[in-house]
Amino acid sequence: xxxxxxxxxxxxxxxxxxxxxxxxxxxxxxxxxxxxxxxxxxxxxxxxxxxxxxxxxxxxxxxxxxxxxxxxxxxxxxxxxxxxxxxxxxxxxxxxxxxxxxxxxxxxxxxxxxxxxxxxxxxxxxxxxxxxxxxxxxxxxxxxxxxxxxxxxxxxxxxxxxxxxxxxxxxxxxxxxxxxxxxxxxxxxxxxxxxxxxxxxxxxxxxxxxxxxxxxxxxxxxxxxxxxxxxxxxxxxxxxxxxxxxxxxxxxxxxxxxxxxxxxxx
Amino acid sequence: xxxxxxxxxxxxxxxxxxxxxxxxxxxxxxxxxxxxxxxxxxxxxxxxxxxxxxxxxxxxxxxxxxxxxxxxxxxxxxxxxxxxxxxxxxxxxxxxxxxxxxxxxxxxxxxxxxxxxxxxxxxxxxxxxxxxxxxxxxxxxxxxxxxxxxxxxxxxxxxxxxxxxxxxxxxxxxxxxxxxxxxxxxxxxxxxxxxxxxxxxxxxxxxxxxxxxxxxxxxxxxxxxxxxxxxxxxxxxxxxxxxxxxxxxxxxxxxxxxxxxxxxxxxxxxxxxxxxxxxxxxxxxxxxxxxxxxxxxxxxxxxxxxxxxxxxxxxxxxxxxxxxxxxxxxxxxxxxxxxxxxxxxxxxxxxxxxxx
Numbered sequence: 001x002x003x004x005x006x007x008x009x010x011x012x013x014x015x016x017x018x019x020x021x022x023x024x025x026x027x028x029x030x031x032x033x034x035x036x037x038x039x040x041x042x043x044x045x046x047x048x049x050x051x052x053x054x055x056x057x058x059x060x061x062x063x064x065x066x067x068x069x070x071x072x073x074x075x076x077x078x079x080x081x082x083x084x085x086x087x088x089x090x091x092x093x094x095x096x097x098x099x100x101x102x103x104x105x106x107x108x109x110x111x112x113x114x115x116x117x118x119x120x121x122x123x124x125x126x127x128x129x130x131x132x133x134x135x136x137x138x139x140x141x142x143x144x145x146x147x148x149x150x151x152x153x154x155x156x157x158x159x160x161x162x163x164x165x166x167x168x169x170x171x172x173x174x175x176x177x178x179x180x181x182x183x184x185x186x187x188x189x190x191x192x193x194x195x196x197x198x199x200x201x202x203x204x205x206x207x208x209x210x211x212x213x214x215x216x217x218x219x220x221x222x223x224x225x226x227x228x229x230x231x232x233x234x235x236x237x238x239x240x241x242x243x244x245x246x247x248x249x250x251x252x253x254x255x256x257x258x259x260x261x262x263x264x265x266x
Numbered sequence: 267x268x269x270x271x272x273x274x275x276x277x278x279x280x281x282x283x284x285x286x287x288x289x290x291x292x293x294x295x296x297x298x299x300x301x302x303x304x305x306x307x308x309x310x311x312x313x314x315x316x317x318x319x320x321x322x323x324x325x326x327x328x329x330x331x332x333x334x335x336x337x338x339x340x341x342x343x344x345x346x347x348x349x350x351x352x353x354x355x356x357x358x359x360x361x362x363x364x365x366x367x368x369x370x371x372x373x374x375x376x377x378x379x380x381x382x383x384x385x386x387x388x389x390x391x392x393x394x395x396x397x398x399x400x401x402x403x404x405x406x407x408x409x410x411x412x413x414x415x416x417x418x419x420x421x422x423x424x425x426x427x428x429x430x431x432x433x434x435x436x437x438x439x440x441x442x443x444x445x446x447x448x449x450x451x452x453x454x455x456x457x458x459x460x461x462x463x464x465x466x467x468x469x470x471x472x473x474x475x476x477x478x479x480x481x482x483x484x485x486x487x488x489x490x491x492x493x494x495x496x497x498x499x500x501x502x503x504x505x506x507x508x509x510x511x512x513x514x515x516x517x518x519x520x521x522x523x524x525x526x527x528x529x530x531x532x533x534x535x536x537x538x539x540x541x542x543x544x545x546x547x548x549x550x551x552x553x554x555x556x557x558x559x560x561x562x563x564x565x566x567x568x569x570x571x572x573x574x575x576x577x578x579x580x581x582x583x584x585x586x587x588x589x590x591x592x593x594x595x596x597x598x599x600x601x602x603x604x605x606x607x608x609x610x611x612x613x614x615x616x617x618x619x620x621x622x
Contacts, residue, residue: 155349158316161336162343163363164414177353 054215061125061211062194065132066187069140072133074183077141078175081148082157092141099138106131107203114204125209131200136190143189147182188243195239267292267450268313268418273322275308275474282308284474286322292417295444295451297465299458301497305474306454310420313452315339326418342411342449346423348403350395356406357382357391363414381409384443401432408440412447419444421453425460437464458498462486470494495543502587503541518608520559546576549589550607551598560605563587568598579604 029041045051080088098106110131115122156178160170176183198213207214268290275283283305290296298306311317313324315336323332331339351359357378364374382388385405395403404424411419424440425433441464444451455461461468462482470477470485470493478490489495496503506518552560563579566586574590577598581587587606591598598604 151352152347152349155345155347156351158314158336159343159345159349159410160351160362162314162316162339162341163410164337164340164366165362166337169366174351178351 050210051215054210054212057125057210058195058212061128061132062191064129065136065194066190068129068133069136069190070183070187073137073140073186074144077144078148078153078179081145082154092145095138095141098134103135103197103199104203106134107200110200110204122204123206123208125205127204128197128201128209129194131204132194132197133190135197135200136186136193139189139193140186143186144179144182147179147185151178151182153178185247188247192240192243267294267327268452269325270309270313271323271325273309273312273324274320275305275312275317276320282474283312283319286471286474286476288469288476288479290450290452292450293448295441295464295466296453297461297468298452298454298471299456299461299468299498300471300477301456303473304471306456306471307422308474309471310422310452310454314341314343314420316343340414340416340418342414342416342419344404344407344411344419344421344424346426348395348407350403350406350410352395355392355394356387356398356402356409359395359406360410360413362410367414377413381413384446385409385439399432400428401436404428404436405439408443412443412449417450419449419451421451423454423456426455426457433460440464462498468498470498472497489543492541492543500546500588501543502585503543504581504585504587505541519561521561544587544608546588546590547592548609549579549587550609551577551579551589551591551596552605552607555605556607558607560607563604563606565598565600565602565604567600577604579606581606 030037030039077088077091080091110127111122114120114127121127153175157170157175160174161167165173196213197211198217201209201211201214270286270288270290273283273286274281286305286309288296298309300306308317312319315331315334319332323330325331326339326341351362354362360378360381361374364377369377378391379388382391385408387402387405387409390398390402390406393402395406398406404427408424421440425436428436437460453461453464462485465482467479468482468485469479472493478485478494480488480490485494485498489498489501492503495501504518555562561581563581566578566580568578569576571590574592575596575598577589577591579587579589589606
């Protein structure tokens with residue numbers, strides 16, 4: 001009995017710890033300094049043209065980073081998992097570098113490397129998708145590897161080959177559907193990391209390129225008591241919620257599918 | 267039909283398969299039997315083309331396929347984990363090889379229905395693998411491997427993940443399907459009962475090498491090596507010596523008996539000692555010795571097996587015999603004294619054992 005209550009108290013504390021800051025945030029967004037409930041802070045936000053442009057900028061950067069991650073990370077990890085287990089260990093170790101090294105260091109390395117010579121890209125946003133993909137790499141690779149390990153991918157690929165499929169046919173028709181959930185979940189992580197990235201954006205573009213996190217900082221610095229800054233954060237939360245829901249749905253869809261199929265059959 | 271010649275597979279630090287050669291006739295069912303690590307799966311993978319041999323060659327008919335890619339070998343493979351495509355239904359799994367070969371829609375549908383019927387899965391056509399039982403998945407894997415009419419079927423431990431009852435019924439279905447479709451089959455297994463009951467010939471492997479190739483009867487009744495004796499069936503090795511009068515009779519203590527010895531055992535006997543291997547069904551337990559001075563032993567325990575009682579009898583500190591007493595109602599209590607007669611049931615009454 002005592003243990004049961006202890007667990008309930010601990011779970012309650014956990015939920016408070018997670019939800020309380022967000023509750024305060026939402027409350028501040030809606031009530032603000034005026035004391036009355038209003039959506040005025042959202043109106044202010046949406047009427048600001050630099051908000052729209054920063055949102056668009058962040059979206060295309062994140063989308064490009066996701067695309068780059070899928071194209072650059074998926075094939076080598078897949079190939080190494082199937083045919084070169086020792087190379088895979090190297091890839092896994094290397095993939096953790098961006099996780100361990102602080103973003104500031106990565107940013108400075110980028111600035112150093114791309115500020116001269118033929119690749120004089122500092123100050124432009126074109127480096128950012130690559131930088132974001134690199135930041136998301138440990139997460140993408142771990143999620144994708146997890147799916148590979150779970151899916152018996154090697155035996156399934158061999159089965160497709162013995163049945164007469166070429167490597168390309170087997171990859172497109174069998175492996176991609178098999179590993180889809182890993183690719184989607186990895187992409188969602190890269191996307192959220194990219195949307196919220198601040199350090200590298202600030203340091204490589206020198207603040208010349210407006211993204212959502214930079215916009216947030218500027219609005220907050222100008223009017224700390226205006227709710228519009230908090231409204232941006234609220235939007236971030238909404239995005240995170242959507243991402244979490246999508247992620248959960250991608251694993252639930254199969255189950256629902258399976259259940260309906262068995263009902264039809266019985 | 268399949269000819270494997272001097273196949274060797276060297277991994278970085280060890281030799282998985284060494285100089286493996288075997289001929290398989292069309293329509294034959296071969297079992298590759300051995301403990302884990304004996305190299306049997308490695309042989310299978312090299313035949314399938316999933317692994318390149320270090321040296322040696324694989325022939326299908328008179329075609330050397332050693333360098334042929336798996337997709338061009340036309341060999342059906344049933345994997346240990348089934349390796350079904352989880353996003354495809356049973357029907358679509360079976361149809362995959364036909365779609366890749368661009369069969370027409372009608373031909374594909376007809377072939378899929380035919381295979382579903384053969385494997386008794388017609389009611390599972392639109393089920394996904396995760397909705398089916400282990401035995402059903404295994405049958406889908408079999409149907410899928412057979413769909414494109416491969417002349418050769420390879421099976422990697424096909425029944426090992428199933429529970430005992432399903433395993434027995436699937437074993438019968440497997441044999442039946444193989445006969446009906448006249449497909450040549452090579453199955454890897456560590457289960458000697460499975461190998462003996464399914465195969466026309468058994469290849470016993472250990473440490474990457476062939477120990478013996480023979481029919482199930484030959485492998486069980488005339489094992490050529492000590493390993494085969496103990497790995498195939500239950501057998502207790504007992505040390506014996508030559509009778510001393512130049513015949514091949516052997517002695518165990520005071521007890522002399524005529525015995526059918528393998529060539530290897532005869533050679534060993536000439537060097538001063540050997541073992542013979544006693545099957546449980548070849549041991550007869552007596553309550554009193556006869557004129558032949560049967561050795562005495564002490565019952566350790568007995569187990570009821572249904573059709574027989576298995577008795578473990580301690581003969582000396584080193585030797586514990588296993589005896590199966592068929593059908594009898596005799597009771598064996600621990601500590602009880604028994605006298606042991608050994609029958610050589612490898613002796614065929616038609617021929618004189620001394621001639622072999």
